[in-house]
Amino acid sequence: MTVFEFVVGSLYLAAATLFVVGLHNMRTPSNARAGNLISAGGMVIAVLTTVVFSIVDGGGTWLGWGALVVGGALGGVYGALRARTVKMTDIPQLVSIFNAVGGGAAAAVACATFVLHANGAELDPTTSIPIVLDVFIGSITFSGSLIAAGKLQGVIPGQPITFPGSRIVNVLVIAIAVGAGVLTLLSTHSILLLLIVFVASLIFGVLMVLPIGGADAPVIVSLLNAFTGLAVAMAGFAINNQALIIAGALVGAAGTILTLQMANAMNRSVVSIILGGFGTSDSASSTGPGDQDLTNIRQLTVDDVAIQLAYAQRVLIVPGYGLAAAQAQHEVAELAKLLIGHGVDVKYAIHPVAGRMPGHMNVLLAEANVPYDQMLQLDEANVAFDNCDVALVVGANDVCNPDARKPGNAVSGMPILDADHARSVVVMKRSMRPGYAGLNNPLFTDPQTGMFFADAKKGLADIAVAVKEYVSA
Amino acid sequence: MMQTLFGNLAIFVLALLVGVEVISKIPSTLHTPMMSGANAIHGVVVAGAVVTASFANSPIGYVLTFVAGALAAANVFGGYVVTDRMLKMFTRPMTAPTASAKKDAS
Numbered sequence: 052m053t054v055f056e057f058v059v060g061s062l063y064l065a066a067a068t069l070f071v072v073g074l075h076n077m078r079t080p081s082n083a084r085a086g087n088l089i090s091a092g093g094m095v096i097a098v099l100t101t102v103v104f105s106i107v108d109g110g111g112t113w114l115g116w117g118a119l120v121v122g123g124a125l126g127g128v129y130g131a132l133r134a135r136t137v138k139m140t141d142i143p144q145l146v147s148i149f150n151a152v153g154g155g156a157a158a159a160v161a162c163a164t165f166v167l168h169a170n171g172a173e174l175d176p177t178t179s180i181p182i183v184l185d186v187f188i189g190s191i192t193f194s195g196s197l198i199a200a201g202k203l204q205g206v207i208p209g210q211p212i213t214f215p216g217s218r219i220v221n222v223l224v225i226a227i228a229v230g231a232g233v234l235t236l237l238s239t240h241s242i243l244l245l246l247i248v249f250v251a252s253l254i255f256g257v258l259m260v261l262p263i264g265g266a267d268a269p270v271i272v273s274l275l276n277a278f279t280g281l282a283v284a285m286a287g288f289a290i291n292n293q294a295l296i297i298a299g300a301l302v303g304a305a306g307t308i309l310t311l312q313m314a315n316a317m318n319r320s321v322v323s324i325i326l327g328g329f330g331t332s333d334s335a336s337s338t339g340p341g342d343q344d345l346t347n348i349r350q351l352t353v354d355d356v357a358i359q360l361a362y363a364q365r366v367l368i369v370p371g372y373g374l375a376a377a378q379a380q381h382e383v384a385e386l387a388k389l390l391i392g393h394g395v396d397v398k399y400a401i402h403p404v405a406g407r408m409p410g411h412m413n414v415l416l417a418e419a420n421v422p423y424d425q426m427l428q429l430d431e432a433n434v435a436f437d438n439c440d441v442a443l444v445v446g447a448n449d450v451c452n453p454d455a456r457k458p459g460n461a462v463s464g465m466p467i468l469d470a471d472h473a474r475s476v477v478v479m480k481r482s483m484r485p486g487y488a489g490l491n492n493p494l495f496t497d498p499q500t501g502m503f504f505a506d507a508k509k510g511l512a513d514i515a516v517a518v519k520e521y522v523s524a
Numbered sequence: 525m526m527q528t529l530f531g532n533l534a535i536f537v538l539a540l541l542v543g544v545e546v547i548s549k550i551p552s553t554l555h556t557p558m559m560s561g562a563n564a565i566h567g568v569v570v571a572g573a574v575v576t577a578s579f580a581n582s583p584i585g586y587v588l589t590f591v592a593g594a595l596a597a598a599n600v601f602g603g604y605v606v607t608d609r610m611l612k613m614f615t616r617p618m619t620a621p622t623a624s625a626k627k628d629a630s
Contacts, residue, residue: 066568067539070565070568071542071546073561073565074543074546074547074550074558074561074562074565075546075549077550077554077557077558077561078549078550078551078554079551080553080554080611080614081614083554083557083611083614084608084611084612084614086561087557087561087564087604087607087608087611088608090561090564090565090604091564091604091608094564094565094567094568094600094604097568097571098568098570098571098574098600100571101571101574101575102574105574105575105577105578106578108578109575109578109579110578111577111578111579111580112580112581114580114586115576115577115578115579115580115581115585115586115589116577116578118577118580118586118587118589118590118593119573119574119576119577119589119590119593120593121590121593122573122589122590122591122592122593122594122597123570123573123593123594123596123597124597125594125597126593126594126595126596126597126598126599126601127597127598127600127601128601129594129598129602130597130598130599130600130601130602130603130605131601131602131605133598133602133606134601134602134603134604134605134606134609135605135606135609137606139610142556142560142606142610145602145606146559146560146563148602149560149563149564149567149598149599149602149603150563152595152596152598152599153563153566153567153569153595153596153599155591155595156569156570156572156573156591156592156593156595156596156599157569157572159573159576159588159591159592159595160569160572160573160575160576160588160592162588163576163579163580163585163588163589163592164576166582166584166585166588167579167580167581167585177526177528177529273559276559276562276563276566279563279566280562280566283566283568283569283572284536286569286572287532287572288529288532288536290572290575290576291528291532292571292572292575293532293535294568294571295568295569295571295572296532296535296536296539297535297536297539298565298566298568299536299539299566299568300535300536300537300539300540300543301539301540301542301543301546301562301565302543302562302563302565302566303540303543304539304540304541304542304543304544304547305543305547305558305559305562306559306562307544308544308547308548309547309555309558309559312552312555401552401553403552403555406556408555408556408559409552409555409556409559410552410553410554410555410556410557410558410559411556413552413553413554413556413614414556414557414610414613417610417613417614418613420613423553423614426553428551428552428553429552
């Protein structure tokens, strides 16, 4: 080992350490930004080290470096622009697009390594196997993430897209991809075979995500995040670069954990989401709402809600997907500020999957200047409900369905917010339409509950105006 | 060759375990920025693109370098910028409750 190699190795180790320390700092909101900057510092070290090492070790041609610089500049500008302009409600799509490009880049690196070594003829299996795996996983991630982003953005219809015999086609495509991959390894090391792996994997990525419903798309984004991590780690094996291996493994772990937590919070198994065998909830939603007894609903007016809130001591706001969809985070924060100014204790009870991905609601509220100590997580919130005068449910449904405590339905066992433990409940929804699980929610017909039918954005603004009257009077 | 492979495999497995350990301690409040931050970390594939650039010696090699560079750079720049944008909001100084109370009451 030369001194140069020692320095390069040490710097990679430093970069990897900074990645871990950076993630570690994301445990508390106040340190999280510093954590991200630490991780970015690790990135700078890793990339600069690689640049110096590659120039000394390989040299390269002007054309090669030129292609990198031009491509990097274009991609970097695109990424930074999108990141600066994206609306906070559209974060899940953007994360998905960054997954796609990460996976695509990893696949491209693997292909380039393969081509360099005379189409793999001189490749050792310890290199060629990661290359094939990288192309396989990276391509699936690339096309799959783009489809998922399209679904979240609404460019591609959110409902599951299936066609007769889709299962057989899936199996066929994956068999082609795996078969071509094995042949690439075993026999000729031909670029044509690797190309078949690439194309078949791309098609499989599309087929895998198309049958998944829009509401499940965030789970898939998280899963594809793990895939990208694996693809990057495989690229690391292919070019023998530890920075890629470690970073890829970290992301793989992050994506996997988040996927499992999300599936758990939605009361679904990851397998059932991927298999898209989700006809069950669709049929439930078409039959469900009819049999709810609507006569027991107590409808509230703006003034009713305003009085209840203004004279409460403790209010818990339960924001749900409807609030995110209506982009009403600023209105809800405005109302809360008004009440807090009036001496009411207002907190937010946030379900882990409120919004469009885990923690998304926290980001939206943070955007509306809500301090994070007002946001209660599931466990804290459920303690607070017992002592709460009014629970204001805005555009949330399944996450506070008390039926989850009973066995034998689609939400059984799902962790919920105990909004029904509050002394009174105000539910703000556009209609009685059931939520994602397609179930009736007994909370809505509970005697202590009043329904206020309105669009979240307009309704909250109206309530705020009405509350202002009581506050100033 | 085997030694390199097992060295790398050990690093991979240990990094996975460290990842599980670190990530599972992150509260759900921060899951979106964490995922976005992890997203930025896999932008390290840009280092892979750099290596590709150093050995590219054929037209197809140049094209692949260009593609890898563009995609990876979008990933790494976009990932860090958007994560920072989100986390900046979380650390914003809290509005003093007394001041807002006065303003709203008046």
